[in-house]
Amino acid sequence: MQMTTEELKPASPIPSQRSFGETATLVVIVLILLLMGAIAALVDFENPRRLTHGGLQAASAAVAESSPFDGIELYAQGAIVVDLESGSTLYEKNADAQLPLASLTKVALALIVAEVFSPDETVTLPRGVSLSGAPANSSLREQWRVQDIVDYTLVSSSNSGANLLAKLAEERVRTLYPGSPEGDAVLWRMKELSRELGLRNTYFLNVSGLDASETLSGAYGSARDMAVLFGFAASERPPFFARTANSDVRLADADGGVEAFAHNTNEALGSLPGLVMGKTGFTDLAGGNLAIVFEVEPEHLVAAVVLSSSRSGRFNDIEALVQKTREHFTDGERVTR
Numbered sequence: 001m002q003m004t005t006e007e008l009k010p011a012s013p014i015p016s017q018r019s020f021g022e023t024a025t026l027v028v029i030v031l032i033l034l035l036m037g038a039i040a041a042l043v044d045f046e047n048p049r050r051l052t053h054g055g056l057q058a059a060s061a062a063v064a065e066s067s068p069f070d071g072i073e074l075y076a077q078g079a080i081v082v083d084l085e086s087g088s089t090l091y092e093k094n095a096d097a098q099l100p101l102a103s104l105t106k107v108a109l110a111l112i113v114a115e116v117f118s119p120d121e122t123v124t125l126p127r128g129v130s131l132s133g134a135p136a137n138s139s140l141r142e143q144w145r146v147q148d149i150v151d152y153t154l155v156s157s158s159n160s161g162a163n164l165l166a167k168l169a170e171e172r173v174r175t176l177y178p179g180s181p182e183g184d185a186v187l188w189r190m191k192e193l194s195r196e197l198g199l200r201n202t203y204f205l206n207v208s209g210l211d212a213s214e215t216l217s218g219a220y221g222s223a224r225d226m227a228v229l230f231g232f233a234a235s236e237r238p239p240f241f242a243r244t245a246n247s248d249v250r251l252a253d254a255d256g257g258v259e260a261f262a263h264n265t266n267e268a269l270g271s272l273p274g275l276v277m278g279k280t281g282f283t284d285l286a287g288g289n290l291a292i293v294f295e296v297e298p299e300h301l302v303a304a305v306v307l308s309s310s311r312s313g314r315f316n317d318i319e320a321l322v323q324k325t326r327e328h329f330t331d332g333e334r335v336t337r
Contacts, residue, residue: 110165123145151249209281230291231303266278
């Protein structure tokens with residue numbers, strides 16, 4: 001059979017040329033796809049609504065690396081900031097160290113009082129006991145709303161007020177908890193509450209937190225424990241602690257004829273926007289303590305605690321933590337928007 005000129009041409013060079021061209025085309029396509037993927041990844045990183053689970057973790061890590069809390073310096077030996085909505089810890093410094101609590105103890109006391117009294121219930125004070133500053137030998141027995149006694153005790157950080165509340169609540173706690181020890185029922189219940197809340201480093205020796213001796217504090221706990229306690233108080237009994245966010249509290253007895261005045265021991269009040277509740281504490285052993293709950297936005301609560309700072313340093317510490325917390329959530333809004 002006779003072949004044409006075209007059939008006699010070598011067949012191998014043409015496939016080789018096609019193979020080279022196809023390979024080059026594929027390389028170009030792959031490079032384009034890789035470039036597009038890189039661009040998409042960058043866009044996704046800037047738009048976390050499209051992030052995958054892995055991408056979200058990467059974005060979170062990037063935010064964490066540039067946390068507003070980086071480099072913060074505190075006087076406090078123990079401190080913590082907890083987002084009470086998510087339960088996440090935003091900042092901590094020796095947060096589990098067991099340290100003297102001083103008057104932060106009074107928040108636990110107030111929670112026990114709230115278990116056995118309604119806020120508007122009126123009680124008669126023992127003879128010789130006065131919220132108004134009347135002479136101790138006065139025959140007048142003052143009558144006050146339970147809420148007013150709690151406000152006076154917490155706002156002015158009154159140790160005598162704490163002892164009064166414990167005395168008033170003793171019988172009712174004994175009735176509610178028949179197994180509680182006579183004479184120490186309120187203190188016993190405070191210890192039980194700390195156990196129920198999982199406050200592993202917290203222990204109460206008295207109801208006020210006042211130093212029991214030169215070497216023994218009236219109560220011990222950790223910054224993490226106090227964040228839990230204050231978070232519980234703010235969520236379960238918000239009206240009971242609301243006036244701790246006020247600078248001054250003027251109170252009147254049940255008849256309106258006797259007045260008492262309490263000045264807030266929290267000197268940082270004016271620098272704590274969104275404050276929901278707070279409590280100071282100071283003793284020789286504890287140094288300066290301060291724990292607060294505040295809103296970063298409506299109904300979004302955060303707890304901040306500083307323990308074993310100085311008398312004035314605790315206020316600077318809390319102000320710094322609040323400022324950094326707000327920066328954290330501002331940065332977070334930019335990331336999640």
